[in-house]
Amino acid sequence: MQLFINPDHHLHATDQVFLDGARFTTTEIPLRAALLVDGLRNAALGEILPAVDHGVQPLLAVHTPDFLNFLRTIYTQPGSAQPIFPTTFAPRSFKRFSSHPEALPGYFCFGTGTPILEGTWQAAYGSAQAALSACDALLSGRASAYAACRPPGHHAASDLYGGFCYLNNAAIAARYLQAQAQVLRARVAILDIDYHHGNGTQEIFYEDGSVLFCSLHADPDLDYPYFWGAADETGAGAGKGANFNFPLPLGMTDEAYLQTLDKALEHIARFTPHWLVLSAGLDIGAGDPEGRFCITSAGFERIGQQIASLHLPTVIIQEGGYRLDKLAEWAVALLAPFA
Ligand SMILES: [Zn+2]
Structure with a gap:
């Protein structure tokens, strides 16, 4: 398989953020x-390639022009x-839109903890380009491809960011595959296995019968995004x-997880999609600092095997996953059945 990286991800330098002098x-x-890219390179799962720039057009198939313009221009203090x-x-009862720079982040953001930095746009843009590049691999006939998307995307909706996400890479991939399809009304299934519900992806396709969205996640009564x-x-x-x-x-x-996954895969098989987009969050792994599931390395491999057994052309989009000492091991376990 081909694996695509975002050479600009480090510009979203969240390890260098200081607020009022405190880290x-x-x-x-x-x-x-x-760590992910190093691990994948060492495992020799396939060719590792930089993302190819597809421009902003494929992003506009998912996000509003105002939202993209906001992300691109809001940072004015290089x-x-x-x-x-x-x-x-902006509360649900808000009365008027405001384009004041102090107001805009609160209009487009649904949570704290997701900073916009000088390089955030460039990094998020590059992350989406990695997803698009992986789609190209499928369109040229490969069975699977992986995009090491950072920042992640599945919490971002058409004009909302939050939960570490700015642009919805999985949604951008799904829309791009449909646009490039040689068939009318091409069907895409998105399977989201991140620990957290992919609220952005759900919202983008909620009224669209051509994209099936299946998500396994922590009960929102118990954990984010609530x-x-x-x-x-x-x-x-x-x-x-x-x-x-x-x-x-x-x-x-x-x-228990694999049993539920089986049910989700039945829905996907019944939908008979032309492509599968896998939102691959690794924060379901045991001991992840953002998750409270107990999936093991062997579990990740079986998850990968079960999904691969659908025999659908599959683009795998990196979402969450924060346990640094296990990230690469879990990614390799999940991806190996596709390689
Ligand atoms: Zn997550």
Whole structure:
């Protein structure tokens, strides 16, 4: 398989953020991608290639022009190393849009903990380009490809960022595959195995019956992102019946997880998609600082085997995963069945 990296991910330098003189700490740091890529290179799963620039057009198939413009231009103090966080949020009852630079982050952001830095746009843009490059590998006839996306994407909606995510790489990949398809109404299934519900992806395709969204995640009553991810969110309009959430209890073991995965894969098989996009979060692994499941290395390999047994052309998009000493091992275990 081909594996695509984002050479600009380190520009989203979240390990260098200082707020009022104190270090801002986060688990979503450049070292994650560095460790992943090193591990994948050592495992020799395939050719490692830099992302190819596809321009902004494929991003516009998912995100609004205003939102992309905001991400691209909001940082106006180069060299200052000052992160941008919302200082106010637009409540559900908000009365008017405001383009004031102090107001915009609160309009487009749904949570704290997701700083905009000088290089955030460039890194997020590069992350999406890695996803698009992996799609090209599929379109040229390969069975699978992987994109080491950092920053991750599945919490980002068409005009919302949060949860470490700015651009929805999996959604951008799905829309690009459909646009490049040689068939009418090409169907894409997105399987999201990140520990957290992929609320952004769900929202983007909620009324679209051509994209099936299946997500296994921690029950939103118990963990982030809280406001999305229940089993009764099944899609709307033309998308009714094309959204499947599997909220799970904390402490999921390999066996229990694999049983639920089987049910999700049945839905995907029934949908008969032309392509599968796998939102591959590794934060389901035991001891991940952002997750509370107990998946082992052997579990990751069986998850990979089960998904690969669908025999669908599959683009694998990196989402979460924050346990630095295990990231590479888990990624290799998950990807090996596709290689
Ligand atoms: Zn996650």
